[in-house]
Amino acid sequence: MFLVLYTLYWKLVLENLKLIEKLKIQEKILEEKFKKTMDELIKANEQLAELAVKDELTKLYNYRYFRVRLDDEIERAERYGSCFALAMFDLDDFKQINDKLCHIARDRVLQFIASHLMSLNVPVVRYGGDEFILIFDKKSKEYYILARDLIKKYYKNPEDWVEIFSVK
DSSP, rough: HHHHHHHHHHHHHHHHHHHHHHHHHHHHHHHHHHHHHHHHHHHHHHHHHHHHBOTTTTBBBBBHHHHHHHHHHHHHHHHHHHOEEEEEEOTTTTTTHHOOOHHHHHHHHHHHHHHHHTTTSOOEEEEEEEEEEEEEEETTTHHHHHHHHHHHHHSOOOHHHHHHHHHO
16 A cells, blocks of 8 residues: 555656646746737837827927926026026928928928938927927037027028929
């Protein structure tokens, strides 16, 4: 009887060891799936966070971002006695592009302008349809000069845009 019990005991031990090995393998698979799912979730949340503060068409910051950033800049200026500047401008007679061309041309113009404004290395906000805000901190005086020159160069005559962005 003892031999039967002893054999049965070791049989159960071996079966348990096999089950433990299977569980370890399943645990590893689940850990890998969990890690992959978490990585995907983190990436999706980062994309959502980006979409929440960026204009879809121009990839510039949007009004929501501007409100938060403005509060931060005001708080920083009050706390440290520093300063910042905002440059707001719109495209004069931009409606002409819509009227003379089409929405596709309007979008191309906005994307072109956005790409140039992004090259200034300061936060740029698309405030409204054709309204933009540049945010300068106290360290970005040279960027302010670049922005001023860029705006003067590209945006003084909306009739030029009609020729550049004609859709045939």
